[in-house]
Amino acid sequence: MKYRVRLDLNFDSDSDALALMDYARGLSTRAVSINEGRDDEEISFCEIELCRHDEGLPCTRLDRLEVRKLR
Numbered sequence: 001m002k003y004r005v006r007l008d009l010n011f012d013s014d015s016d017a018l019a020l021m022d023y024a025r026g027l028s029t030r031a032v033s034i035n036e037g038r039d040d041e042e043i044s045f046c047e048i049e050l051c052r053h054d055e056g057l058p059c060t061r062l063d064r065l066e067v068r069k070l071r
């Protein structure tokens with residue numbers, strides 16, 4: 001059993017978004033992925049995107065951190 005957190009927060013300020021990403025990056029060293037390398041793997045991750053859906057445009061991924069032990 002694990003304790004899973006899911007969140008998806010949009011900010012007006014890039015500094016708020018980067019602060020949350022940095023906090024998540026720090027905690028990610030204690031996070032684990034489940035069944036890594038198997039068909040049913042669930043990889044722990046955090047992402048930061050530039051979201052332009054308020055302008056009718058798509059999101060652009062800026063960074064993605066994945067918790068993996070296998071490479």
Ligand SMILES: [Zn+2]
Nearest residue numbers: 051052053059
């Ligand atoms: Zn978007």
